[in-house]
Amino acid sequence: MSLGHTLLGLLSYAPMTGYELKRVFDQSINHFWNAQMSQIYRELNNMETHGWLRSEIEKQDAKPDKRIYTITEAGNTAFLKWLEKFPAILHEPVRSDFLVRIFFASQLELPDLLYEIKRFLREQQETLSTLGNTDTVIKNYQQMIKAGTDKAFFWQLTLNMGIKHTKTSIEWAEECIKSIEERVKWQNEYKNTSH
Amino acid sequence: MSLGHTLLGLLSYAPMTGYELKRVFDQSINHFWNAQMSQIYRELNNMETHGWLRSEIEKQDAKPDKRIYTITEAGNTAFLKWLEKFPAILHEPVRSDFLVRIFFASQLELPDLLYEIKRFLREQQETLSTLGNTDTVIKNYQQMIKAGTDKAFFWQLTLNMGIKHTKTSIEWAEECIKSIEERVKWQNEYKNTSH
DNA sequence: GAATTCATGTAACTTGTTACATGATTTA
DNA sequence: TAAATCATGTAACAAGTTACATGAATTC
Numbered sequence: 012m013s014l015g016h017t018l019l020g021l022l023s024y025a026p027m028t029g030y031e032l033k034r035v036f037d038q039s040i041n042h043f044w045n046a047q048m049s050q051i052y053r054e055l056n057n058m059e060t061h062g063w064l065r066s067e068i069e070k071q072d073a074k075p076d077k078r079i080y081t082i083t084e085a086g087n088t089a090f091l092k093w094l095e096k097f098p099a100i101l102h103e104p105v106r107s108d109f110l111v112r113i114f115f116a117s118q119l120e121l122p123d124l125l126y127e128i129k130r131f132l133r134e135q136q137e138t139l140s141t142l143g144n145t146d147t148v149i150k151n152y153q154q155m156i157k158a159g160t161d162k163a164f165f166w167q168l169t170l171n172m173g174i175k176h177t178k179t180s181i182e183w184a185e186e187c188i189k190s191i192e193e194r195v196k197w198q199n200e201y202k203n204t205s206h
Numbered sequence: 207m208s209l210g211h212t213l214l215g216l217l218s219y220a221p222m223t224g225y226e227l228k229r230v231f232d233q234s235i236n237h238f239w240n241a242q243m244s245q246i247y248r249e250l251n252n253m254e255t256h257g258w259l260r261s262e263i264e265k266q267d268a269k270p271d272k273r274i275y276t277i278t279e280a281g282n283t284a285f286l287k288w289l290e291k292f293p294a295i296l297h298e299p300v301r302s303d304f305l306v307r308i309f310f311a312s313q314l315e316l317p318d319l320l321y322e323i324k325r326f327l328r329e330q331q332e333t334l335s336t337l338g339n340t341d342t343v344i345k346n347y348q349q350m351i352k353a354g355t356d357k358a359f360f361w362q363l364t365l366n367m368g369i370k371h372t373k374t375s376i377e378w379a380e381e382c383i384k385s386i387e388e389r390v391k392w393q394n395e396y397k398n399t400s401h
Numbered sequence: 402g403a404a405t406t407c408a409t410g411t412a413a414c415t416t417g418t419t420a421c422a423t424g425a426t427t428t429a
Numbered sequence: 430t431a432a433a434t435c436a437t438g439t440a441a442c443a444a445g446t447t448a449c450a451t452g453a454a455t456t457c
Contacts (some may be wrong), residue, residue, distance in 0.1 A: 208416095241417085244417090244420095268425060
């Protein structure tokens with residue numbers, strides 16, 4: 012129940028609503044974990060029945076009521092226990108729809124493939140420009156959850172990983188485009204000489 | 207239904223049993239997609255009802271019967287349609303349990319954290335030594351499915367991505383270890399001067 | 402006037418994981 | 430003698446996705 016534990020972790024910083032959890036998620040953890048709103052609400056329900064959280068309703072005028080979740084003692088214990096026990100195999104399964112298509116790309120037209128890889132490249136560059144602005148990201152996040160610099164050190168480590176991997180994807184895409192363009196050239200030359 | 211389409215792709219190379227599909231998966235696609243046996247059998251069943259595959263049983267003596275799956279015309283069409291239509295957003299959600307723990311590592315003891323990151327580093331180095339032997343990997347795979355060099359070009363591209371990302375993880379872990387070790391030093395110095 | 406934000410969720414569905422069952426043969 | 434390989438699956442459960450519903454207030 013990794014998502015649940017991640018939510019517990021955030022609630023160990025401060026009590027929050029499901030909606031706020033989603034926002035914090037999207038602005039910090041998002042580059043290495045993600046979750047839909049509906050999934051968050053389900054997890055919160057489960058954990059409340061487990062006794063890891065308790066919730067209070069805060070009335071608001073002109074806006075829907077808020078349900079604010081607070082972590083319990085039991086929740087904290089469960090979180091720490093989870094946090095300390097890293098899985099036996101740290102290497103995580105990757106699932107990339109994109110790479111599956113590259114794998115079978117011999118059945119595609121090279122210009123179409125090039126188009127998609129260029130699109131991929133642009134996307135990664137955009138990601139980099141968001142992640143790359145580390146200081147802003149961390150400051151925003153620090154404000155959002157009112158946490159000290161001791162925490163920021165570790166957030167930085169995860170951001171570093173995100174940035175590095177994004178740069179790697181960019182590098183890959185650039186090399187990829189080059190080698191496919193060469194291939195296109197060869198194919199054209201072959202056409203011209205043999206026909 | 208990405209897994210289904212991946213299986214279709216493999217069956218477009220040659221008819222295979224579920225068991226063989228699993229083996230091919232583990233030795234080629236595994237570094238960017240993975241699947242359990244039980245999931246493969248379920249997908250195959252689904253696709254057979256869809257009419258994308260058909261299967262024949264081959265009796266064997268002293269071994270269980272084989273059910274050999276062959277892709278149909280409809281299956282081929284469905285596969286190509288899927289292959290050509292890349293998703294609107296190519297950037298894929300990452301889910302890393304490991305990074306979640308790093309994110310919350312301010313609640314861990316630094317020596318314990320260091321131990322886990324070193325373990326991560328070793329794992330990635332092992333992965334690299336498997337993936338890095340590209341020629342062997344591709345040759346094995348080529349034999350396994352009896353495919354030509356036109357396909358190998360694209361397999362190579364996916365392998366390149368895997369290798370690059372693994373190297374990046376190694377680099378990250380090394381830097382990470384350095385900066386945590388410095389942090390440990392500071393903490394010890396602080397202890398010695400203030401107490 | 403349409404889209405976005407705030408804030409809650411439910412329901413249906415699809416995927417992914419884990420555990421179990423069978424049973425002979427080969428390798429360590 | 431224990432384990433791994435070959436080869437099939439089923440069942441139960443956990444997690445992720447998509448679509449829908451409500452409804453006021455604000456921004457474009």
